[in-house]
Amino acid sequence: MKKVFGSPKSLTKVPFTYCPGCHHGIAHRLIAEVLDEFGVREKTVGVCPVGCSVFAYVFFDCDMICAAHGRAPAVATGMKRAKPDSIIFTYQGDGDLASIGTAEIVHTANRGENITVIFINNAIYGMTGGQMAPTTLIGQVTQTSPYGRDPKTMGYPIKVAEMLSTLKGVAYISRVALSKPAYILKAKKAIRKAFQSQIEGKGFSLVEILSTCPTNWGLSPIEANKWLEENMIPYYPLGEFKTPEEVS
Amino acid sequence: MGEKMLMKGNEAIGEAAIRAGCRFYFGYPITPQSELTAYMAKKLLKMKDAAFVQAESEIAAISMVYGAAATGARAMTSSSGPGISLKQEGISYLACAELPCVIVNIQRGGPGLGSIQPGQADYFQATKGGGHGDYHLIVLAPSSVQELVDLTMDAFDLADKYTNPAMILGDGLIGQMMEAVEFKERKKIDLPDKEGWILTGCKGREKKYIVPFNLDPYEMEKINLKIQEKYKKIIEKEIRYEAINLDNADLIVVAYGTVARIVKTVIDNAKKEGINIGLIRPITLFPFPEKIIAETSEKINKVLVVEMSYGQMLEDVKLAANGKAEINFYGRAGGVVPTQFEILTEIKKYLT
Amino acid sequence: MAKIVIDEERCKGCELCIPACPKNIIVMSEYFNKKGYHPVKQIKPEECTGCAFCAITCPDVAIEVFK
Numbered sequence A: 001m002k003k004v005f006g007s008p009k010s011l012t013k014v015p016f017t018y019c020p021g022c023h024h025g026i027a028h029r030l031i032a033e034v035l036d037e038f039g040v041r042e043k044t045v046g047v048c049p050v051g052c053s054v055f056a057y058v059f060f061d062c063d064m065i066c067a068a069h070g071r072a073p074a075v076a077t078g079m080k081r082a083k084p085d086s087i088i089f090t091y092q093g094d095g096d097l098a099s100i101g102t103a104e105i106v107h108t109a110n111r112g113e114n115i116t117v118i119f120i121n122n123a124i125y126g127m128t129g130g131q132m133a134p135t136t137l138i139g140q141v142t143q144t145s146p147y148g149r150d151p152k153t154m155g156y157p158i159k160v161a162e163m164l165s166t167l168k169g170v171a172y173i174s175r176v177a178l179s180k181p182a183y184i185l186k187a188k189k190a191i192r193k194a195f196q197s198q199i200e201g202k203g204f205s206l207v208e209i210l211s212t213c214p215t216n217w218g219l220s221p222i223e224a225n226k227w228l229e230e231n232m233i234p235y236y237p238l239g240e241f242k243t244p245e246e247v248s
Numbered sequence B: 001m002g003e004k005m006l007m008k009g010n011e012a013i014g015e016a017a018i019r020a021g022c023r024f025y026f027g028y029p030i031t032p033q034s035e036l037t038a039y040m041a042k043k044l045l046k047m048k049d050a051a052f053v054q055a056e057s058e059i060a061a062i063s064m065v066y067g068a069a070a071t072g073a074r075a076m077t078s079s080s081g082p083g084i085s086l087k088q089e090g091i092s093y094l095a096c097a098e099l100p101c102v103i104v105n106i107q108r109g110g111p112g113l114g115s116i117q118p119g120q121a122d123y124f125q126a127t128k129g130g131g132h133g134d135y136h137l138i139v140l141a142p143s144s145v146q147e148l149v150d151l152t153m154d155a156f157d158l159a160d161k162y163t164n165p166a167m168i169l170g171d172g173l174i175g176q177m178m179e180a181v182e183f184k185e186r187k188k189i190d191l192p193d194k195e196g197w198i199l200t201g202c203k204g205r206e207k208k209y210i211v212p213f214n215l216d217p218y219e220m221e222k223i224n225l226k227i228q229e230k231y232k233k234i235i236e237k238e239i240r241y242e243a244i245n246l247d248n249a250d251l252i253v254v255a256y257g258t259v260a261r262i263v264k265t266v267i268d269n270a271k272k273e274g275i276n277i278g279l280i281r282p283i284t285l286f287p288f289p290e291k292i293i294a295e296t297s298e299k300i301n302k303v304l305v306v307e308m309s310y311g312q313m314l315e316d317v318k319l320a321a322n323g324k325a326e327i328n329f330y331g332r333a334g335g336v337v338p339t340q341f342e343i344l345t346e347i348k349k350y351l352t
Numbered sequence C: 001m002a003k004i005v006i007d008e009e010r011c012k013g014c015e016l017c018i019p020a021c022p023k024n025i026i027v028m029s030e031y032f033n034k035k036g037y038h039p040v041k042q043i044k045p046e047e048c049t050g051c052a053f054c055a056i057t058c059p060d061v062a063i064e065v066f067k
């Protein structure tokens, strides 16, 4: 018998320290599989955010750097400009990318920086213990929206994929989910396209991944998947928002 | 002999940086340093294997520097007061990650939006860390356009030598001033190899990472102790100052940058009136030339610190003198430059 | 012929692989691993098709698939 599925080379052997059922682990593995498939592990530098995945540097078996909260796209810009031949990806949460790092992501996308952004939208601040994120749904209860997110005073959940796809400098944007095998297979394809777009020099690519945070949602991993499908997907539709013809 | 040219301070910094091998500049416009940003755009956009990015903010610009520096490239950013405040986040990260780079602060009047005229009120911010945590920049304080050139080049070497960010702490006056400068032939110096820490992909080696944090306090303390050791070495080896007329002086002025320039004229004028004034001009603000200040102030006893602030370097002078001399202060700020007349009048107060 | 190998020490007992398996042949175990989680185990291994749905769903890369 031949091994048909195992840990990708681009992951280290260190077990993930994420909570049971947390989608960060799936997202990590998919990125690593894509790096393996394109054979670019040895020329890749990943930029970790501040958030639960600040520890991503331990798990990816490629060069890694940790950016200040929200600044990963700027750090990636500096790296890619200095070494255009390397493959640069950022891995960012919704607090990181869509709140404190809004300016950085918008302008990095707008400049069409040839990097890949993996955006983990779990509708919450995971690391700091479950506060409201810019992507928290209307009515969703968090530590800082204890009576549910009220759009009158807290605004509406930001649709990052849609918003950024209006920018001309962007080559590829899609939104995917990880709550069931069929979605995971699609997510993998999207991540492939995003990296392919970078490898071919097409410009900025981003994959928004709807993810669970069972711990701070107060749900079991299985319930969290269900909650994601029933609440997040209707508001955050899955699909491709921008593709360069050659990549699609 | 190098070439001599007439150049504006801000542009001279840019030319010096490029000649020092800096190919990556990230900045955001702000007066009174915008000519430097424009100069880098003009030059770097036409160069191969180089990049100029007008960043969306100073916060982004310093993070771009952090990224470029992590690949081993010589990278620079520049700004003034409000923009330097925004850079503090990234500067703290650079210091913790031990990444070399050069940051230029062409100081203006503060606080707040302040003014666009020269100031020196960012001394605390520059020399004591500026952002969060225990760290220092190597801070160089030029007082002429020639020195802007020489110190900018030195700043890149020092940053690489100590894998630490270095700052050029100028002010609006020298930034805007035109002077003849010479780009001297520099002798090659041995700098440590960057191969051990740069991130360019793990081909043929184990993966590496740059992470300016550790959630284990004992490990984080180790990171702190390591950079503290480095500061000790910097203090031991890199102190620079200019001393004028220290023997037989009736009073010693301590001043840096633009103010020191003015004081030099005051010294000449005072001589005509039979007043003998000495000057200690720190060229490195961190490391601070404590020893010469301690020795001289004990000997001469009368010291006047002059700054375009309300007494920031003053605190370091007092610490150096350690109570063994009379330390006086004169300062104008908010963009106001003290005049020769004011300074001489002030000096005379302490000589009667 | 197909088989899966579950790394019981990596498994966090999150149960996500259980509904992912079209053959319903993954179940929770009653024992604990070193980290204090109940790892999952496979029953009726002869029914495994090697589709790898369990493995691709696993957030902890705890399942290997052989065919």
Ligand SMILES: Cc1ncc(C[n+]2csc(CCOP(=O)(O)OP(=O)(O)O)c2C)c(N)n1
Pocket (backbone or CB within 6 Å): A050, A051, A052, A053, A069, A092, A093, A094, A095, A096, A097, A120, A122, A124, A125, A126, A127, A128, A133, A213
């Ligand atoms: C400047 C700054 N502000 C605040 C924090 C505290 N902080 C750490 S992680 C985080 C939010 C993380 O949430 P998200 O980006 O959604 O990532 P997740 O943990 O959900 O994956 C915050 C606010 C910080 N580290 N730095």
Ligand code: SF4
Pocket (backbone or CB within 6 Å): A017, A018, A019, A021, A022, A023, A024, A052, A122, A126, A127, A212, A213, A214, A215, A216
């Ligand atoms: S807190 Fe949430 S996002 Fe963070 S590791 Fe746990 S489940 Fe994942």
Ligand code: SF4
Pocket (backbone or CB within 6 Å): C004, C020, C021, C022, C023, C024, C025, C026, C042, C047, C048, C049, C050, C051, C052, C053, C054, C055, C065
């Ligand atoms: S490989 Fe397929 S059939 Fe076999 S255990 Fe996994 S999900 Fe079930």
Ligand code: SF4
Pocket (backbone or CB within 6 Å): A021, C006, C010, C011, C012, C013, C014, C015, C016, C017, C018, C039, C040, C057, C058, C059, C060, C061, C062, C063
């Ligand atoms: S999905 Fe992975 S971690 Fe979760 S129970 Fe199954 S094997 Fe264990």
Ligand SMILES: [Mg+2]
Pocket (backbone or CB within 6 Å): A093, A094, A095, A120, A121, A122, A123, A124, A125, A126, A133
């Ligand atoms: Mg989040």
